[in-house]
Amino acid sequence: SNRAFAGGNGAWPTASLEARCAAVDKFATMLGTQTETIARLLMWEIGKPLASARGEVSRSLEYIKDTIAEVRRIEETGAIYTGQSGKVTHHARDVLRPLGEVLCVAPFNYPINEFLTTIIPALLMGNVVIAKTPRFGVLANQLLMDAFADAFPPGVVALLPGDGRIVLPAVIGHKTNDIFGTAMGTIDVLAFIGSEQAANAILSHHPTPSFVHKILGLGAKNAAIVLPGADLEDAAARLVKGALGFNGQRCTAEKIIFVPAGAEGDALVERIGERVGKLPLGMPWDPAAAITPLPEANKLAAMWAYLTDAVERGARIVNPGGGRGYYSLMRPAVLDGVAAGMRIYDEEQFGPIVPIVRYSDIDETLAWQVRSPYGQQAGVFGPDTTTRRALVAALTNFVARVNINDICQRGPDTFGFTAADKSGFGTLSIRAALLAFSRSVIVQSPERAAIQ
Structure with a gap:
């Protein structure tokens, strides 16, 4: 993952949006051929009714397709805007850039859908991902390994199985030193769905937890x-x-x-x-x-x-x-x-x-x-x-x-999925997730032609 991101200068974060979309689309195509096998693994491992398991995989495929369309839409609508400073008119546009190395931790109840609804937007925005497989549902996740390997360059996606209490502290605790000798955590983003206690335990191992970008889906009543x-x-x-x-x-x-x-x-x-x-x-x-x-x-x-x-x-x-x-x-x-x-x-x-x-x-x-x-x-x-x-x-x-007059639910995926208080932080929907896994950079000049 370190080599793949290379501080933002790796092949994946600097790849064109179309190249990233093509890779994600290739992954989705391969996933589609495995729908029935994945659904049956979910059925056996977490006891999910087979029809619901099939629905989870098909919904994930729709989510990927819609997210690719949305990221292209965001790219196309990045209009130039202006501002006045004294007598000078400045022209600017916003560009989105990746946040870095993302640690995704998925829950057992939706081990494919919740897994991919964090991984896919993170990848499309140029991040690299370490994905911790859930306690149950790991068999279905492991079936995705070949598709990830074929669709993405080495190091862009890594699956992390095992007991989270053992492997997660080691990963999120990894650090390097900056030019001043100060410790820096390797993980830039934690995308976690689970309990508040588990999220706090994971973050406590990060060398600089205040700098971690967090997207959290926690408990609810x-x-x-x-x-x-x-x-x-x-x-x-x-x-x-x-x-x-x-x-x-x-x-x-x-x-x-x-x-x-x-x-x-x-x-x-x-x-x-x-x-x-x-x-x-x-x-x-x-x-x-x-x-x-x-x-x-x-x-x-x-x-x-x-x-x-x-x-x-x-x-x-x-x-x-x-x-x-x-x-x-x-x-x-x-x-x-x-x-x-x-x-x-x-x-x-x-x-x-x-x-x-x-x-x-x-x-x-x-x-x-x-x-x-x-x-x-x-x-x-x-x-x-x-x-x-x-x-x-x-x-x-x-x-x-x-x-x-309706039940509580995540969908439609075009609606924001977020929370207040101890139920979470950050928003996951098709558009909001893309923005959550990226940072906005302003390019500006008094010369309009310079930023067109």
């Missing part, structure tokens, strides 16, 4: 708030999908639901419980399976601990058999009556539990968001009223995205 008058059938269908997609193992999942106290809330909880009760459990190769095995060791024990704590403090499991499971497969639990003092009221469960809180005053929901350290997204379900408008406006002060 996205709240869905259902208002009086909401379409209960529609809300129930969307919330079950949002809370339990891939067994609730999504940072964007609805991890706590607020419903009105009284009959309307009762009706919604009943609908959610009925829908969850009908979700078929099974192996990921079964087309009918909606709930599949959890890949993390001891995950069921962690989920049972949340349920036990909540039930002992007054919550109840709504759906028959909710929370029952064996080894790595668990029937989702709809947990009604969640309240302050229960662990799941504040903590991110990242699994198949749907916590429901009853509220009497809408201000209670906002108070929860204000005190939460997380700030990724929120959802509001209900008719267009002054209450909904005021709530949406208030939530924008604490989260990075508010979804109205």
Whole structure:
């Protein structure tokens, strides 16, 4: 990687944009031929339903195609602009240049999509990449090695398998000395998706952490708030999908639901419980399976601990058999009556539990968001009223995205994917990611012809 970047003077960072686009396009073509094999590896290794695994690969291919088109668009629209200094008119244009050597760390739940949505924009902007493969999903990532080797020059992309607690400190801790003898970290950018604790641990090994450019997707506790008058059938269908997609193992999942106290809330909880009760459990190769095995060791024990704590403090499991499971497969639990003092009221469960809180005053929901350290997204379900408008406006002060009558989600990829507070830093979307992995340089002159 050091040789490939060569302080910004290597063959890849100085290559033309068209040459970089051609290399990425070649990689995408090779990836496309491996779609089914990669999808089946995801199915076997992380328990992702086969249809969803295929969708992850195809979505990644679309992302690559759209990102190539967007970087060309950015290049073409770099217009000249002017400014006045005294009596002199200055002409300028902005050019984008790479940041340097990028360490990408991907999560296990989307080991292809989240992997490529950081690597591809980084490469297109001329950076070189060291990509740490996730704990699970490494087999699918390793299948990309030949495509990376064939499409890119040596050293431009390196895959880093192994235990992150061992290999990441060694990589991010690598350093050289500048001309004054001061230590400089080799890694210029950390693109990390995972927990805040892990991100802090990684950054603590960097020789000069204050100089690291960071793009972080961290924990989330996205709240869905259902208002009086909401379409209960529609809300129930969307919330079950949002809370339990891939067994609730999504940072964007609805991890706590607020419903009105009284009959309307009762009706919604009943609908959610009925829908969850009908979700078929099974192996990921079964087309009918909606709930599949959890890949993390001891995950069921962690989920049972949340349920036990909540039930002992007054919550109840709504759906028959909710929370029952064996080894790595668990029937989702709809947990009604969640309240302050229960662990799941504040903590991110990242699994198949749907916590429901009853509220009497809408201000209670906002108070929860204000005190939460997380700030990724929120959802509001209900008719267009002054209450909904005021709530949406208030939530924008604490989260990075508010979804109205829709689930929390990353897409469409043209929308910015970012977060506030402890949920992350930086923005990933097609355009924003390209800008995040580059720096803007101004070229200016009083002579317009000089910069045309």
